[in-house]
Amino acid sequence: MAPFDKTKSYASQEETFFDDGREEELVEFVRNHHDRSKIQGSPANVLQAIDEYGRTKRYLMNVGEDKGAIVTKIISERKPHIMVELGGYCGYSTILFGSAVRASGGAKYYSLERSPKFAKVITALVEFAGLEEFVEVIVGPSNEGIQKLHSRGLKTIDMMFLDHYKPAYTTDLKLCEQLGLIKKGTVLAADNVISPGNPPYLEYVRSSVEDKLQKLELEGKLDTDGFAKRSATQYGGVEALATGIKGNPKLIYDSQLINSFEPTGEPDGVEITRCVGEVGGSLQRGSFKTGSLLVDPPVSIIKYAVGRETPMCQNAVPVASRHSTQQ
Structure with a gap:
């Protein structure tokens, strides 16, 4: 991983660092930038202007250039037809990833944002970037937005970016699973898994099918013990999450952490998770990729995913050894 470029560092994060008028x-x-004529209608130039504000004015909790590049690279490779983001904040990720999906031939980018105030900011900047016909902002709790998309006929999420209320990462993923939106080939990109961290989510996407089935009966009310206080009380208190969501524990994930940096230079990472199949179904050709490509995974790999056997294929890498990858 290349060192952080300190010349691009955002301003320091204050004690109160959002929802105080900066958005x-x-x-x-x-809108009033001296290069307005060059910026308007150009997603790349709008992003540069947002970065300029974050560096010279006030800190913004954006995904930033470094982590953003991890996701845009996957977009260019995966070429998602539909991409959904959970948590848009001020629209940086919306513009960055929405533009990348459009450039790769995708059909639509959905930004689910809980805050009406932030949704208004996202909409304004998306329109200024010229992406209003491609990006749709859905306002309200993320679980309601997911259900709304499903009720409107969405069948599959090809790629999803998670950057919202941290305790909701796992429950919202399970909701997507339960609605059948996560299928073989779906890619998940979860931000902030190091800073501030999201142990419950990492445990879930890294668990075997057998482990997930065993833990299903033990789940109860929301447990925020695995989160930093600022994450658990991000909106002034512990958020009420959807209950009774069991997900689909039979889905098989191949997950790895890619280390990177926050826009301030603070170490962070993005967890990249690929759904490679389902127990009782088939594994995706070429899905296990950690230095070598596993082609035509044998049945023994499916047994490994359920926790019954170790992989019999020479190129397979045990899950426990795949969880940290330098960019």
């Missing part, structure tokens, strides 16, 4: 100030900064 609306950002919109005015971009």
Whole structure:
């Protein structure tokens, strides 16, 4: 992993670092920029203007260039037809990934944002970037937005970016599983898994099918013990999450952490998770990729995913050894 470029560092994160007027100030900064004529209609230039604000004015909790590049690389390779983000904040990821999906031939990018105030900011900057016909912002709790998309006929999420209320990562993924939106080939990109961290989510996507089935009966109310206080009380208190969501524990995931940096230079990482099949179904050709490509995975790999056997294929790498990868 290349070292962090300190010349691109955002301003330091303050004790209060969002929802204090800076988001609306950002919109005015971009709209009234001295290079407005070059910025308007250009997603790349709008992103540069947002970065400029974050570096010279006030900190913004954006995914940033470094982690953003991890996701855009996967978009260019995966070429998702439909991509969904959970948590849009001020629209940085929306513009960055929405533009990448459009460039790769995708059909639609959905940004699910809980805050009406932030959704207004996202919409304003998306329109200024010229992406309003490609990006749709859905306002409200993420679980309701997911259900809304499903009720409107969405069958599959090809790629999903998780960057919202941290305790909701796992419950929202399970909701998507239960609705049948996660299928073989779906790619998940979860931000902030190091800073501030998300142990419950990492445990879930790294668990074998057998482990998930065993833990299903033990699940109860929301447990925020695995989260930093600021994450558990991000919106002024512990959020009420969807209950009774069992997900689909038979889905098989291949997950790895890619280390990177926050825009301030603080170490962080993105967990990249690929759904490679389902117990009782088939594994995706060429899905296990950690230095060598596993082609035509044998039945023994499916047994390994359920926790019954170790892989019999020479190129297979045990899950426990795949969880940290330098970019």
